[in-house]
Amino acid sequence: MNGERLVELTRRYRFEAAHRLHTTLLSEDENQRVFGKCCRPGGHGHNYEVELTLRGRPDGMSGFLMSRQRMDALVEEHLLARVDHRNLNDVIDDVVTTGENLARRFHEWLRPVFDRPAELVRVRVRETPKNLFEYPGGGTEWKN
Amino acid sequence: MNERTDLLCVTRTVRFSAAHRYHRPELSDEQNRELFGPCFHPHGHGHNYRVDVSVEGSADPVTGMVINLADLDALLKSEIVERFDHRFLNYDIDHFADVVPTCENIALYLGDRLFALIGATGAGRLARLRVWESDDLYSEIAFASRRP
Numbered sequence: 001m002n003g004e005r006l007v008e009l010t011r012r013y014r015f016e017a018a019h020r021l022h023t024t025l026l027s028e029d030e031n032q033r034v035f036g037k038c039c040r041p042g043g044h045g046h047n048y049e050v051e052l053t054l055r056g057r058p059d060g061m062s063g064f065l066m067s068r069q070r071m072d073a074l075v076e077e078h079l080l081a082r083v084d085h086r087n088l089n090d091v092i093d094d095v096v097t098t099g100e101n102l103a104r105r106f107h108e109w110l111r112p113v114f115d116r117p118a119e120l121v122r123v124r125v126r127e128t129p130k131n132l133f134e135y136p137g138g139g140t141e142w143k144n
Numbered sequence: 145m146n147e148r149t150d151l152l153c154v155t156r157t158v159r160f161s162a163a164h165r166y167h168r169p170e171l172s173d174e175q176n177r178e179l180f181g182p183c184f185h186p187h188g189h190g191h192n193y194r195v196d197v198s199v200e201g202s203a204d205p206v207t208g209m210v211i212n213l214a215d216l217d218a219l220l221k222s223e224i225v226e227r228f229d230h231r232f233l234n235y236d237i238d239h240f241a242d243v244v245p246t247c248e249n250i251a252l253y254l255g256d257r258l259f260a261l262i263g264a265t266g267a268g269r270l271a272r273l274r275v276w277e278s279d280d281l282y283s284e285i286a287f288a289s290r291r292p
Contacts, residue, residue: 005285007248012280058252061168062179063244068281069181143288144255 005144009065009118010053015080018045019088019097035096043087049126050079050106056118065118078113079106099125099133107137153271154210155198158220160229163190164245188232193250194276195224197258201268211267219261224254247283251275255285 020043021035031039038044052075056065088097095101103125114120125133165188166180176184183189197220201210227237233245243249251273259270269287276282 005252007251008284008286009248010282010284058246058248061170061244063166063246063249065248065283067179067181143286 006055006057007065008053008055008121010051010122011068011071011075013050013052013075013080015048015050015084016045017048017083017086017088018043020044021096021098022089023096043089046127048083048102049124051122051124051126052110052114052120053122053124054114054118055121059117066114074113075110078109082109099127099131100135102127103133103135107135111137150202151200152203152210153198153200154213154268155196155272156213156216156220157194157196158224159192159194160225161190161192162228162231162233163188164233164240165189166244166246168244188234191277193228195220195254196272196274196276197270198272198274199262199268200271204267209267211262211265215265215267216262219258219265223257223261247275247277247281251283251285255287259287 020040021038022031026034052071054065054071058065082091088102092101092105095105103123106125107120107123110123111120121137123135123137125135127133165185166183167176167186168179171179173184197216199211199216203210231237233240233250235241237245239253240249243253254275255270255273258273262268262270272284272286274282274284
């Protein structure tokens with residue numbers, strides 16, 4: 001019975017980083033109008049939270065979709081080490097570092113890492129207590 | 145009326161505090177420690193668990209309820225709180241004698257039982273059950289309208 005059906009596991013991680021919302025595709029006036037205070041030249045920072053949702057069948061022996069230690073190690077290597085205490089504009093320089101783009105980019109980075117035994121099906125990025133961005137990564141129909 | 149647009153979902157939360165331990169008797173201590181880390185400690189450890197139970201259905205035209213919360217509470221009390229609260233899950237719940245009581249397995253176990261029990265009330269059906277082990281970790285199981 002267990003081992004055949006799908007469950008989701010959601011784990012929350014945290015990192016701290018600077019960023020600035022600005023694009024060379026717009027004039028300085030347009031940047032100012034669109035991004036407001038988020039566009040100030042020196043940048044600013046957030047205590048980000050990232051919620052990652054895996055979906056799959058728990059291992060028949062361990063009962064894990066994925067062991068917490070393994071998941072933490074992969075997230076550290078492929079996400080947190082790249083963004084924690086960085087300026088996100090240095091790390092991601094091809095799109096504006098909005099919460100929307102971060103959620104999508106983190107999914108791009110992590111999707112190949114969490115292919116098996118559990119797939120990454122959702123990335124949520126909380127930029128502040130007021131702002132939550134969610135990228136539904138798709139995945140197979142899972143209702144049991 | 146389109147059947148879908150009539151659906152509502154009500155979520156009730158219950159909490160219990162329990163101990164558990166992760167280990168597999170067929171593995172050596174060393175293998176257990178590598179697989180489960182600190183969760184392998186022989187005396188166990190505990191969590192303040194939280195379970196979100198979401199029942200879906202149409203609201204009764206007279207009562208305005210998907211399911212009477214008093215009925216749901218009684219069911220959650222006997223099925224979850226009275227059986228799980230202040231227990232050692234590996235020893236006190238038969239199912240977890242040989243199934244590791246991970247967040248995932250608790251969600252599967254409770255999901256199956258509550259799907260049947262809520263279905264039997266005739267008021268709504270279990271759509272989703274979420275088991276929180278801590279603020280930073282939860283497992284969830286979802287059910288389709290009709291199970292094969």
